[in-house]
Amino acid sequence: MADDKLIKALQDIVGAKGVISEKDRLEDYSHDEFSLPTIKNLPQVAVRPNNADDISKILKLANKENIPVTPRGGGTGLCGGCVPAKGGILILFDNLNKVLEVDKENLMVVVEAGVILKDLYACVEKEGLFFPPHPGDDTATIGGVVATNAGGSRAVKHGTVRNFIRGLEVVLPQGDIINIGGKFIKNSTGFSLLHLLIGSEGTLGIITKATISLVAPPKETSTLVVPYNTIHDAIKTVPTIMKNNALPLAIEFIEADAIELTEKFTGKDWPVKNANPVRHYSANGSASGVSNGTKEYLLIIVDGEKDEVERISEAIADMCLKNNAKDVFVADGKTKQKEILEFRSQMYEAMKPNCIETLDIVVPISEVVNHVEVVHKIEKEHKIWLPTYGHAGDGNAHTHIMKFGFKDGRPDFSVKKDWQQVYPVVRDLIHEDAKKRGGMVSGEHGIGLVKKEYLADFLDEKQIGFMKSIKGIVDPKGILNPDKIF
Amino acid sequence: MADDKLIKALQDIVGAKGVISEKDRLEDYSHDEFSLPTIKNLPQVAVRPNNADDISKILKLANKENIPVTPRGGGTGLCGGCVPAKGGILILFDNLNKVLEVDKENLMVVVEAGVILKDLYACVEKEGLFFPPHPGDDTATIGGVVATNAGGSRAVKHGTVRNFIRGLEVVLPQGDIINIGGKFIKNSTGFSLLHLLIGSEGTLGIITKATISLVAPPKETSTLVVPYNTIHDAIKTVPTIMKNNALPLAIEFIEADAIELTEKFTGKDWPVKNANPVRHYSANGSASGVSNGTKEYLLIIVDGEKDEVERISEAIADMCLKNNAKDVFVADGKTKQKEILEFRSQMYEAMKPNCIETLDIVVPISEVVNHVEVVHKIEKEHKIWLPTYGHAGDGNAHTHIMKFGFKDGRPDFSVKKDWQQVYPVVRDLIHEDAKKRGGMVSGEHGIGLVKKEYLADFLDEKQIGFMKSIKGIVDPKGILNPDKIF
CATH class of the missing domain: 3.40.462.40 (FAD-linked oxidase, cap domain/gating helix)
Incomplete structure (x- = not known):
C-alpha cells in the first residue's frame, strides 16, 4: 500500500496525531537493545492506537492489504522481538498506559498493556501490595514482559511473570478481540490459551490488557x-x-x-x-x-x-x-x-x-x-x-x-x-x-530474530512444526510480527 | 476393525497379557467417578502398553484403521475424561509405573505417567523432599493430574500441578514422540507446548513421562x-x-x-x-x-x-x-x-x-x-x-x-x-x-464429557474455535480421546 494511502487509512482509525511517518522519527523504532546492525529495519509507519478496537481495525486493514504489523512495547528486548523485520506498521502502546483497577480484595491489578513496570511498581506499592517479578529494565511494558514471559532477578521464590498472569485481553491477528481468563486463580476449562499466549512474543496476538496477581509485600x-x-x-x-x-x-x-x-x-x-x-x-x-x-x-x-x-x-x-x-x-x-x-x-x-x-x-x-x-x-x-x-x-x-x-x-x-x-x-x-547439559537457548528473553538460528538445535522438528501450525491457525497470512521465533 | 483382528494386532505390540477384551473385565473401564449412567461406554478393548514406543505404535494403528483411543489413568476423574465415549482402544498405564529418578541436586523427580500419587509422595518423602499439590485421590496417576492440571487442597501457597511440571514426554495423536522441556526451571523458547499440554485432558497427546519440581519439606x-x-x-x-x-x-x-x-x-x-x-x-x-x-x-x-x-x-x-x-x-x-x-x-x-x-x-x-x-x-x-x-x-x-x-x-x-x-x-x-461473578466452570477437574454443555457459556466462540483448530492440527482424524472438552 502506498505511504500516503496507508497513512490516511491509519489516521482515520487512530486520529492524525497517532501516526508517525517521518523517517528520522522512525529510526528509533528500527531496533531494540540488541547492539548489532544486522537486525535493524525501518517500519513503513508507526501508529499509536488508543484501545483494542483501534488495534482490531488496524489488523483487519493489514490483513486485507497484506501489510506486516509489529507490536513494540518498551523496546527493551535483547533479541529483536519488536523489530519490524518486514517493514509495515509498527504499533506503539503509549496510549494504552492506564492502570485500570487495583483490586485489593482479590490482590490483583488490571492494566493496559502499555503500562511500564516502573509505573506498575509505584502504583502497586502505593496500595500496599507487591509485584515480585523484576525484569531488568523498568521501562519495559507489561505487554512486553508477558509476551516474553520475562523473569529477572526476583523469580526464585515466586517464579516468572507467567505465574502472575490471570487474564489477558488479546487482539488476534485477524482482528478478533478475545478475553482469556479473569480474576480467578485456578482454571481447567479447555486448553490454556492464556499460557499459550504468554511467551509467544507477539506472534499469536497483540496483548492489550492484563489481569495480574499480586502478593502482600514482605515486612x-x-x-x-x-x-x-x-x-x-x-x-x-x-x-x-x-x-x-x-x-x-x-x-x-x-x-x-x-x-x-x-x-x-x-x-x-x-x-x-x-x-x-x-x-x-x-x-x-x-x-x-x-x-x-x-x-x-x-x-x-x-x-x-x-x-x-x-x-x-x-x-x-x-x-x-x-x-x-x-x-x-x-x-x-x-x-x-x-x-x-x-x-x-x-x-x-x-x-x-x-x-x-x-x-x-x-x-x-x-x-x-x-x-x-x-x-x-x-x-x-x-x-x-x-x-x-x-x-x-x-x-x-x-x-x-x-x-x-x-x-x-x-x-x-x-x-x-x-x-x-x-x-x-x-x-x-x-x-x-x-x-x-540439557539446557535451553532462552530462559527469559525470548527468541525474536537474534536467537532463531538456535531453535532447531534445541527443539525437534515436530515441536517446531506444531508451533508453526498454531501460528498458521490464527495468522494464515503471517502478517503479525513476521519472521520472529521461527 | 473386527475384534479378533484388533486384539491380535495389539497383542503383537504389547504382548498377549497386555490386552483385555472380556466384556466383564472391560465393565470397570466404562466410567470414572461420575455417578450417572449417562456417560458410560464400553471400550472395544483395553491395552497395557509397556512404554511410549508401544503407545506410538497403537496410535499409528488407530490412525490407519480409524479407531478411537482413550487414555485412562487412575480413573479418579469426576467428568468422564477417561470414558471411552466412542468405544475403541482404552489405554491403561499399569506398566508405566516407575519412578525413574529422584534428582536431589535439582530438586526434581522423573516419573512414568502411570505412577500413582501415593507412590510419588512415599518415594519423595523417603528422599527428604516434598511435592506440595494434593489432589483428593491418592490413586490418581501423574499423567491424569497433569492432563487436568489438578489442584486440591494444598494449592494456595504453591499453586496447582502446572507450577511443578518442567518436562513431559508425550506421544502425539499420530504417533510421534516428543520431549518437551527438561530439568531447567525457566523457559522462553518458542510457544509453551508444555503449558498447552498441561490441562488438555489427553486430547492433544498421551503423556508418558513427567519431570516434576519438588521443594524442601516444611520443618x-x-x-x-x-x-x-x-x-x-x-x-x-x-x-x-x-x-x-x-x-x-x-x-x-x-x-x-x-x-x-x-x-x-x-x-x-x-x-x-x-x-x-x-x-x-x-x-x-x-x-x-x-x-x-x-x-x-x-x-x-x-x-x-x-x-x-x-x-x-x-x-x-x-x-x-x-x-x-x-x-x-x-x-x-x-x-x-x-x-x-x-x-x-x-x-x-x-x-x-x-x-x-x-x-x-x-x-x-x-x-x-x-x-x-x-x-x-x-x-x-x-x-x-x-x-x-x-x-x-x-x-x-x-x-x-x-x-x-x-x-x-x-x-x-x-x-x-x-x-x-x-x-x-x-x-x-x-x-x-x-x-x-466472573467465574469459570472448572477450576481443577476439567471438562471431560460431563461439563461440555457449559463450555460455550463461559468461553466465547473464538476461543473455542482456536482450541478446536489446535486439536485439528495434531489429530486431524479426531481419534484421540474423542468427544471430550468440546
Whole structure:
C-alpha cells in the first residue's frame, strides 16, 4: 500500500496525531537493545492506537492489504522481538498506559498493556501490595514482559511473570478481540490459551490488557553480598541454598570484573566495598575485605518477617562460609539495599556500549557451575572477554559476548575484537555446551530474530512444526510480527 | 476393525497379557467417578502398553484403521475424561509405573505417567523432599493430574500441578514422540507446548513421562480448625488471610452438615470434637465447643519453621476470631493433624453414594461468599441438599448436588430426589451465578464429557474455535480421546 494511502487509512482509525511517518522519527523504532546492525529495519509507519478496537481495525486493514504489523512495547528486548523485520506498521502502546483497577480484595491489578513496570511498581506499592517479578529494565511494558514471559532477578521464590498472569485481553491477528481468563486463580476449562499466549512474543496476538496477581509485600528484606575467590565455589553454593524450605526472593551470581567495569562506568563504588554500615559474618571473625582476589559474588535477597529474615540470612551465611565464601555482608537497612540493587541494575548499562550479545541460556541448576566453567575456558581460548552472570537460583546464565579481549585471566580493554570473526564461533560453542547439559537457548528473553538460528538445535522438528501450525491457525497470512521465533 | 483382528494386532505390540477384551473385565473401564449412567461406554478393548514406543505404535494403528483411543489413568476423574465415549482402544498405564529418578541436586523427580500419587509422595518423602499439590485421590496417576492440571487442597501457597511440571514426554495423536522441556526451571523458547499440554485432558497427546519440581519439606506444620456459626462469617475471613505475606499451604471451607454425614459414613468422630489434645484460642477464653450451632469450618494448614508456624497460626487465629469464629483449634501434633486430614479426605467418599455431580466452579476470591450464599438459596428453593465446600483460598467451590432433600435448613435424608428433574435445573442456576461473578466452570477437574454443555457459556466462540483448530492440527482424524472438552 502506498505511504500516503496507508497513512490516511491509519489516521482515520487512530486520529492524525497517532501516526508517525517521518523517517528520522522512525529510526528509533528500527531496533531494540540488541547492539548489532544486522537486525535493524525501518517500519513503513508507526501508529499509536488508543484501545483494542483501534488495534482490531488496524489488523483487519493489514490483513486485507497484506501489510506486516509489529507490536513494540518498551523496546527493551535483547533479541529483536519488536523489530519490524518486514517493514509495515509498527504499533506503539503509549496510549494504552492506564492502570485500570487495583483490586485489593482479590490482590490483583488490571492494566493496559502499555503500562511500564516502573509505573506498575509505584502504583502497586502505593496500595500496599507487591509485584515480585523484576525484569531488568523498568521501562519495559507489561505487554512486553508477558509476551516474553520475562523473569529477572526476583523469580526464585515466586517464579516468572507467567505465574502472575490471570487474564489477558488479546487482539488476534485477524482482528478478533478475545478475553482469556479473569480474576480467578485456578482454571481447567479447555486448553490454556492464556499460557499459550504468554511467551509467544507477539506472534499469536497483540496483548492489550492484563489481569495480574499480586502478593502482600514482605515486612522486611535483607540483601546478602558474598565474595568468593573462585567462581566455582560461589556457584556451587547455590543448589545448597535452593534445598532450603524458605527460598530467597533472588539469588544472583556476579563477576568481580563486571563490577569493576560498572564502577568505572558509573563512577560509583560497589556499595559493599565500604563495609561500614553492613553487618557481616566472616570466615575468620574479621572483615576480610572484598577486593583482594575476589572473583565472584553471590547476591541474595531474603524477605519475610523480621525474625524469619534474620534466621534465613544467618542460615544462608553459614552455607556460604562452608562453601569457602570469604565473608558475608548483610545489608538490612533500606538505603544500603537500594544502593546495592541500583548498582546491580546499572551493570547491564555499563556492559552495553561494548557488548555484542547477551546470551540467555538456562541449564539445570546443578549444571550452572559446569556451564560457566566451560564459558571461561572458551573465553581464555578465544581471548574474548565473556563476563557471565545472572540468575543462579533459576539456572539462567547471561553470558555477555564483549568486544574486549581477554588476557592473563582478566579483560583486556586495549584489544577490540572484530565481532564478525570470533563472535559467531564463540556463541556456537556456548550454546553447544548448554545443549549438552540439557539446557535451553532462552530462559527469559525470548527468541525474536537474534536467537532463531538456535531453535532447531534445541527443539525437534515436530515441536517446531506444531508451533508453526498454531501460528498458521490464527495468522494464515503471517502478517503479525513476521519472521520472529521461527 | 473386527475384534479378533484388533486384539491380535495389539497383542503383537504389547504382548498377549497386555490386552483385555472380556466384556466383564472391560465393565470397570466404562466410567470414572461420575455417578450417572449417562456417560458410560464400553471400550472395544483395553491395552497395557509397556512404554511410549508401544503407545506410538497403537496410535499409528488407530490412525490407519480409524479407531478411537482413550487414555485412562487412575480413573479418579469426576467428568468422564477417561470414558471411552466412542468405544475403541482404552489405554491403561499399569506398566508405566516407575519412578525413574529422584534428582536431589535439582530438586526434581522423573516419573512414568502411570505412577500413582501415593507412590510419588512415599518415594519423595523417603528422599527428604516434598511435592506440595494434593489432589483428593491418592490413586490418581501423574499423567491424569497433569492432563487436568489438578489442584486440591494444598494449592494456595504453591499453586496447582502446572507450577511443578518442567518436562513431559508425550506421544502425539499420530504417533510421534516428543520431549518437551527438561530439568531447567525457566523457559522462553518458542510457544509453551508444555503449558498447552498441561490441562488438555489427553486430547492433544498421551503423556508418558513427567519431570516434576519438588521443594524442601516444611520443618513444621500446624492445622487450624475454626468453627463458625454462619457460612458467611467463615468464608468472609478468607480474603483477609490471603492478604498476608506468609500464605498457608491450604485454606479449606467445610460445611458442618457434610461433616455429620462423614461421621455417620466412617463411624468416626470429627477429630476436633474431642478437643483435648488440641491447643485452642477462643473468643471468650474458654472452649465453646464445636457442635452447638456450628454451620461451617475453616481448615487451614500452616507450614514453615517452628517459630514461623506459631506466629502465622496465631495471626490467623486472631483474624478468624475478629471475623466471629467461635473458637480456633490448633493441631500441631502429627497424629492429630493426620486424623483431621484423613477425615477430610473421606468426606468425598461419604458423599459419593448419594452425590449426582460434584461441581468445580472457580470465582474471584472475593465472590466465593456471595456465590455460596446463592447456592444455599437455590438449595432452599428447590429443596435439594447442596453441600458446598472446597478450596476457599483458590476461590474453588465444590457444590455437591445430592440425591437428598433439604428442609428447615438441614439435609432431609428421608427424601430421595429424582435426579432427572431437579438436577439439571439446579446445576444450570449455579453455573449461571458463577458466570455472573466472573467465574469459570472448572477450576481443577476439567471438562471431560460431563461439563461440555457449559463450555460455550463461559468461553466465547473464538476461543473455542482456536482450541478446536489446535486439536485439528495434531489429530486431524479426531481419534484421540474423542468427544471430550468440546
